[in-house]
Amino acid sequence: MIRKLPFMLIALCFLLSCGGDDPLDTKPEDDIKPEQPEKSSEPDDPEDPENPETMNKRIKTLRVDRPSGLFTEDKVAYDEQGRITRIESHIENDGWFDLFKYDFVTTLTYKGTEVINEITCNGQLYKQILQLNETGYIEKLIYNEKEGWNDIFEYWGTGHLKINDDFYTYQYKDGNLVIIADTEGKGTPYLIEPGSISNKVGISSILLSGEYNTLDYSFLGDSDFDIAIHNSFFLFYNGFYGKPSKNLETSITSGSYSLYYEYELDEEGYPKKIICTELDNGTPIPSKESEEAFTANIEYWED
Numbered sequence: 001m002i003r004k005l006p007f008m009l010i011a012l013c014f015l016l017s018c019g020g021d022d023p024l025d026t027k028p029e030d031d032i033k034p035e036q037p038e039k040s041s042e043p044d045d046p047e048d049p050e051n052p053e054t055m056n057k058r059i060k061t062l063r064v065d066r067p068s069g070l071f072t073e074d075k076v077a078y079d080e081q082g083r084i085t086r087i088e089s090h091i092e093n094d095g096w097f098d099l100f101k102y103d104f105v106t107t108l109t110y111k112g113t114e115v116i117n118e119i120t121c122n123g124q125l126y127k128q129i130l131q132l133n134e135t136g137y138i139e140k141l142i143y144n145e146k147e148g149w150n151d152i153f154e155y156w157g158t159g160h161l162k163i164n165d166d167f168y169t170y171q172y173k174d175g176n177l178v179i180i181a182d183t184e185g186k187g188t189p190y191l192i193e194p195g196s197i198s199n200k201v202g203i204s205s206i207l208l209s210g211e212y213n214t215l216d217y218s219f220l221g222d223s224d225f226d227i228a229i230h231n232s233f234f235l236f237y238n239g240f241y242g243k244p245s246k247n248l249e250t251s252i253t254s255g256s257y258s259l260y261y262e263y264e265l266d267e268e269g270y271p272k273k274i275i276c277t278e279l280d281n282g283t284p285i286p287s288k289e290s291e292e293a294f295t296a297n298i299e300y301w302e303d
Contacts, residue, residue, distance in 0.1 A: 056200065057270055057300040058082060059237065062230065064208060066294045067287035069095015072228050078301075084108050084238045091228050096291075099228060106231070108238070117235070130240060135159065138240045159243040168214045175246035177204075180214055188255045190214070195250035197263055201270050201298075202244040205261045207233040208276070209292055212252050212259060215241060227291065256281045259292055272298050 062074040070093050077086040087106040093099040104121040117128040129142040137159070142150040151165040161170045163183065171179040176194035190212060207213050210227035215236065235241060248271065251260045257280055264273035278290040287293040 057268070059201070059298055060301045061297075061299045063297045064230070064294050065296075066095075066227075066291070068097070068289075068291050068293070069093055070097050070099065070228055072230065074230060074234075076234070079110075083110065084234060087234060089229065093228075097228070099225070104229075106229075106234075115240070117231075119229070119231075130235075132240070136239065137161075137242050138235070153241070155242050161242040164214060172245075177245045177249070191253045192249050193251040193253075194245060194247040195261075195263075197248045197265070197271075198269060199244050199246060199248050200268075201237075202239070203233070203237050203248075203271075204244060205249055205274050205276065205296075206252050206259075207236055208274075208294060208296060209252075209259060211292060212254065258282075266300075270298075270300060274298075 058078055059076050061076070062072075064070075064072045071091070073090045075088045076084060077088075079085050085108055088103070089106065090103050091099060092101045102121065104119055106117070106119050109116040109118070113132045113134075115130040115132065117130055119126045129145070130138050131140040131142065133139040133155075135155075137155055138153050140150050140152055144150075151167075152163075153161065153165070154163040156162045156172070158172075158175075160172050160175075160177070163169050166183055169181050169183050170177055171181070174194075177192050178194065179192065180190040182189070192206070207215060208230065210216075213226070213232060215232040216226050232241075236244070248263060249261060251258055257278070260277045260279060262275040262277075263271045264275075266272045274294075274296040276292065276294045276296075277287070278285045278292040285293070
């Protein structure tokens with residue numbers, strides 16, 4: 001399946017130190033509004049798709065159960081502006097992942113056009129710096145200041161993600177992500193099939209994947225933590241990576257392999273359950289033999 005970048009080896013230190021995520025000061029006056037599209041005079045996306053209604057309800061808990069033996073429960077807190085400030089996570093593993101049962105805390109601290117994304121685990125602290133553009137989207141993600149490791153992001157005039165540094169480009173149709181391709185034209189592109197369900201909550205189920213998650217360039221590196229921590233899923237949901245697709249995706253395909261998504265909705269049309277199945281040439285892979293298969297249950301804060 002897809003490769004992971006070799007410079008992510010710093011995750012080894014993380015795996016050795018965690019056996020077992022931190023409230024910092026937030027500034028409500030820093031009004032970041034990532035759902036507003038970036039204006040552009042260039043006709044980057046002439047289709048001008050209809051904007052979905054997103055983020056009217058906020059995720060309270062996310063429980064992801066993988067038949068391969070990995071379970072994660074995330075509890076999410078927000079400030080008065082609806083921005084994520086804290087995620088408390090609990091992980092249990094009884095399968096093939098190199099993880100133990102432990103807890104960690106993720107915090108997001110807002111400082112104008114800079115956001116500090118930190119994770120604590122067993123007294124160890126891991127940090128990202130998110131530098132935002134004028135629209136509130138990530139322009140530069142710094143995950144190792146000492147080594148100068150960072151990624152640069154660009155966006156279409158509609159506010160959708162366009163380029164992830166030198167790695168991936170993103171193409172849309174009718175407001176939905178349909179292709180993720182290698183910027184150098186090498187390798188097999190990812191083909192995304194949008195469904196008919198409106199993406200009211202503003203998420204991407206693909207970002208719960210390990211192999212298909214092209215935004216997973218984190219300070220945790222290339223490790224099993226990437227598929228457990230859901231860091232990029234929540235950063236995307238918080239609006240940092242531009243506008244979400246108008247509709248929830250039903251599948252993503254690369255060569256003979258694909259992931260297929262099914263949804264159960266609440267009475268207001270928000271997904272309360274996501275069921276992901278991995279397929280090989282259209283044939284479902286037994287869930288216990290797939291690292292990608294999962295069932296996610298979502299609860300929301302009530303207004």
